[in-house]
Amino acid sequence: MDDTRAPGALPLILAVCSAGAAAVHFGVMPDHFGASWVHGVFFAAAGWAQFAWAAAVLVRPGQLLFLTGAFGNLALAVIWLVSRTAGFPVGPGAWTPEPVGAPDLLCALLEAVVIVGSLVLAERGRPSETSSGKSSETSGESSGGRSGERFEERSGERSVTKGKGAVVVVVSAVVAVAVGASFQPSFAGSVAASFARASTGQSAAVDPHGGHHHGGAPATPGAPTDAQITAADSLVQAARRETIARWPTDAAAEKDGYKVWTDSDGVRQLVKPAMIDDGVVLDATRPEALVYYRRPTGSSVLLGAIFIMPPGRRGPAIGGPLTPWHSHADPCLAALCQTGRTDVAGETEMLHVWLVDYPGGPFADAAGPALRTAVAKLPAG
Incomplete structure (x- = not known):
C-alpha cells in the first residue's frame, strides 16, 4: 500500500491536471464576465479552487484532500454536463443548451482524471506506520547482508523516483500543450463551431474561423472565441x-x-x-x-x-x-x-x-x- 503522505507520481499528475483545468477556467473567464457577471464569478471561483487544490496536493496530500478534489470536480463536471444538455438557469439564454467547445471539453477530461485518481488515492487511505521497526526475524542477518540489501533498495528507489519524475514531466508537457492548443482559433473555433452546428441543427454558412457568415461589418476583428x-x-x-x-x-x-x-x-x-x-x-x-x-x-x-x-x-x-x-x-x-x-x-x-x-x-x-x-x-x- 502506497503512502500518500509523500507525493508520488499519481498525486503529482492529479495536481498537474487540476492546474490545467484551472488554466482553462482562467482563460475563458474574461469572456464569461462579458456575457454575465454570474458566469464570470463562477469561472473565477472554479479556477482558484482547482489551483489551490493542486497546490495543497503538493504540500500536504491526504485522504480528506483527495475526497474533496474528487467530489468538487464531480460537481463541476455535472454543472458542465447540465449546461451542455439543459442550459444554465441564469444569465443570457437561461436554460438554453450551450455548444461544446475545445477548451471546456479538455477541462472536463482533466476533471475526470482528477475525480478517478483522487478516489483511487482516497481508497488507499493513510497507511499505518510499519517501516520504522522490523520484526525480530531479521535480527540475525549479518551486517554485510543487510548493507547489501539496503544498497539495492536505495538503487531501486532512485530508479523508481526517476521514472515517476519522467512521467510527471511528460504529463505536464502534454497538459500544457493541450491547454494552449485548445485556445487556438484554428483549432478551438472549428471544434466549437462543429459542435454548435450539430447541437442546434443550423444550416447557415460558416466562415473560415468557425462562425456564421453575416452581412455588414463585423462587430470586433478576428476569430470568435x-x-x-x-x-x-x-x-x-x-x-x-x-x-x-x-x-x-x-x-x-x-x-x-x-x-x-x-x-x-x-x-x-x-x-x-x-x-x-x-x-x-x-x-x-x-x-x-x-x-x-x-x-x-x-x-x-x-x-x-x-x-x-x-x-x-x-x-x-x-x-x-x-x-x-x-x-x-x-x-x-x-x-x-x-x-x-x-x-x-x-x-x-x-x-x-x-x-x-x-x-x-x-x-x-x-x-x-x-x-x-x-x-x-x-x-x-
Whole structure:
C-alpha cells in the first residue's frame, strides 16, 4: 500500500491536471464576465479552487484532500454536463443548451482524471506506520547482508523516483500543450463551431474561423472565441424560445403593446418605444422590436426580433464578430419620434436576430432582397 503522505507520481499528475483545468477556467473567464457577471464569478471561483487544490496536493496530500478534489470536480463536471444538455438557469439564454467547445471539453477530461485518481488515492487511505521497526526475524542477518540489501533498495528507489519524475514531466508537457492548443482559433473555433452546428441543427454558412457568415461589418476583428460562439448561439435559442411562445403573431404583439413601425410588402416591424430606454439590454423576453410577415391569407409568421440601444449608446458585442450591431443615423428608425422626446441625437444601434432561414445568417442586417428570399422559403399557411 502506497503512502500518500509523500507525493508520488499519481498525486503529482492529479495536481498537474487540476492546474490545467484551472488554466482553462482562467482563460475563458474574461469572456464569461462579458456575457454575465454570474458566469464570470463562477469561472473565477472554479479556477482558484482547482489551483489551490493542486497546490495543497503538493504540500500536504491526504485522504480528506483527495475526497474533496474528487467530489468538487464531480460537481463541476455535472454543472458542465447540465449546461451542455439543459442550459444554465441564469444569465443570457437561461436554460438554453450551450455548444461544446475545445477548451471546456479538455477541462472536463482533466476533471475526470482528477475525480478517478483522487478516489483511487482516497481508497488507499493513510497507511499505518510499519517501516520504522522490523520484526525480530531479521535480527540475525549479518551486517554485510543487510548493507547489501539496503544498497539495492536505495538503487531501486532512485530508479523508481526517476521514472515517476519522467512521467510527471511528460504529463505536464502534454497538459500544457493541450491547454494552449485548445485556445487556438484554428483549432478551438472549428471544434466549437462543429459542435454548435450539430447541437442546434443550423444550416447557415460558416466562415473560415468557425462562425456564421453575416452581412455588414463585423462587430470586433478576428476569430470568435468559444465564449462568444456560445453567447451568440444562446441568444438565438433564447429568442426563438421566448418570442415564438409569447408573440407568435403580429396580432399577439399588438395586443401586448407593440406598435406598427414599418409595413411594406407584407413585412411588418412592430416596436415598443418604452423598452428602448428601460435599461434592459439583450433580454429575449423584452425585445424592443419584432418582425413579422403577413401572408395574403391574413395569417402572420414571426421572422425575428430586433434589440435596439438608446441613441448614442453602443451595443454589447457578446458574440464578437458573430453579432454585429447595425447603426442607423435616423433616430426615428427606433420609433423614438413616437415618444415625443427631443433628446434623440446620435446614431441608433440595432441587433437583428432572425428566427427563420435568413440569407447571411441569424444576425444579418435587414435588407429587401434578403427579406424576400427569407419570405419565399416560408412554408405556405
